[in-house]
Amino acid sequence: MATTAERQSPPGQPDGSASYRGGRERPAGGLELWSWLFMRISGIVLLFLAVGHVLIMHVFGGGVSRVDFKFVELRWQSPFWRTWDWMLLSLALIHGVNGLRSVTMDYVTKPGWRFAVNMVFYVITFVLFFLGTVIVFTFNPANFPQT
Amino acid sequence: MGSYAGRETVAKKKSDFGTLYKGHEGQWTWIAHRVTGVAIILFLFAHVVDTAVIGWGPEAYNRVLSVYQNWGVRLLELGLVAAVLFHAINGVRIMIIDFWPSATRYNRQLLYGTVGLFVASMIPITWIMGKDILELAGVLH
Numbered sequence: 001m002a003t004t005a006e007r008q009s010p011p012g013q014p015d016g017s018a019s020y021r022g023g024r025e026r027p028a029g030g031l032e033l034w035s036w037l038f039m040r041i042s043g044i045v046l047l048f049l050a051v052g053h054v055l056i057m058h059v060f061g062g063g064v065s066r067v068d069f070k071f072v073e074l075r076w077q078s079p080f081w082r083t084w085d086w087m088l089l090s091l092a093l094i095h096g097v098n099g100l101r102s103v104t105m106d107y108v109t110k111p112g113w114r115f116a117v118n119m120v121f122y123v124i125t126f127v128l129f130f131l132g133t134v135i136v137f138t139f140n141p142a143n144f145p146q147t
Numbered sequence: 148m149g150s151y152a153g154r155e156t157v158a159k160k161k162s163d164f165g166t167l168y169k170g171h172e173g174q175w176t177w178i179a180h181r182v183t184g185v186a187i188i189l190f191l192f193a194h195v196v197d198t199a200v201i202g203w204g205p206e207a208y209n210r211v212l213s214v215y216q217n218w219g220v221r222l223l224e225l226g227l228v229a230a231v232l233f234h235a236i237n238g239v240r241i242m243i244i245d246f247w248p249s250a251t252r253y254n255r256q257l258l259y260g261t262v263g264l265f266v267a268s269m270i271p272i273t274w275i276m277g278k279d280i281l282e283l284a285g286v287l288h
Contacts, residue, residue, distance in 0.1 A: 023241035040245065043238045054231045058224055059272050063279060064215045069205035089195065096188030103185060128195040135199045144204045 024102065035098055042095045049088040073141040082136055089132040097125040172258045180237050183230040190227055218284035225276045232272075233265050 027033045058064055075081045100121045108114040201208040214220055240261045243250050250257065281287040 023245055026245065040242050043242065047235050047239065050231055051235050054228050058228055059275055063276060064212075064221075064224065065279060067215075068212055069201065069208045072201055072208070092188075092191055093195075096184070096191055099184045100188060103181065124192060128192060131199050132195045135202045139202055 035101075039095060039098060042091045045087070046091055046095060049084065050092060053084070053088055069144075072139075076136075076139055086133065086136045089136065090129065093125050093129050093132075097121050173254070176237055176240075176258060176261065180234060180241070183234040186230050187227070187234060216283065218280050221276065221280045221283055225273065225280065228272060228276070229265075229269055232268055236261050236265050236268075 024036060027036050057067065076085075101118055104114055104117045104121075108117050197211050197214075200211045215224070240257050243257060244254070278287060
């Protein structure tokens, strides 16, 4: 288990060797190893979910110009897209907040501040996960009949 | 030892002396990975909220989306797409090095491959999204 004062991802070893590595050193074990593994496994899934989402919604087929209520209503008629969006929501949030944790480990050195900053990110993540999950699974266009 | 000799040549590189941030290419991609990652998660925080507005009906949701009818916002959107793509491609490079340590031998090739793939994919994307941006800015009609 890494001590709280330890840098997690040094930009380079004194001899310059680690400067060729992109990622964080593989932790020896425990929760940190699981977190390290999670980043890589969720990264592979997000490679398809996030890049696919960005290309479909923001680049091709007219991009964001053609997105409106009607568009999402049609899109979410399919459980496939609801599942896609919910998985993207969950994995991107957890992958992102875990990345932010790495960043605070590197730059926020006072233990109290580090705890506080991480807590803020965890609470934001939890609230947004809850909000997003409720909307993805309960959205029903019949609630808005005038459209 | 052979590996030691390899490190010697690395340490003698010109970039080790007097540059702003002892920049081997790997350190720049490390910074870029971190900056794009933080940018994406901060955007995501906002994006979950704006998408959730759909639960409050078409009027509210369409009003939120009208934010995108602005060339400055579209420029940021292009930046977001670039950030996601770079983070994704560089992430693959990181995993290759992590899971196949022998690939370290081809580090330079992997690094330039990452940058090359990123730039190559951004050319058509900038073309596609750029047309909308210029139209909104009133440059193109």
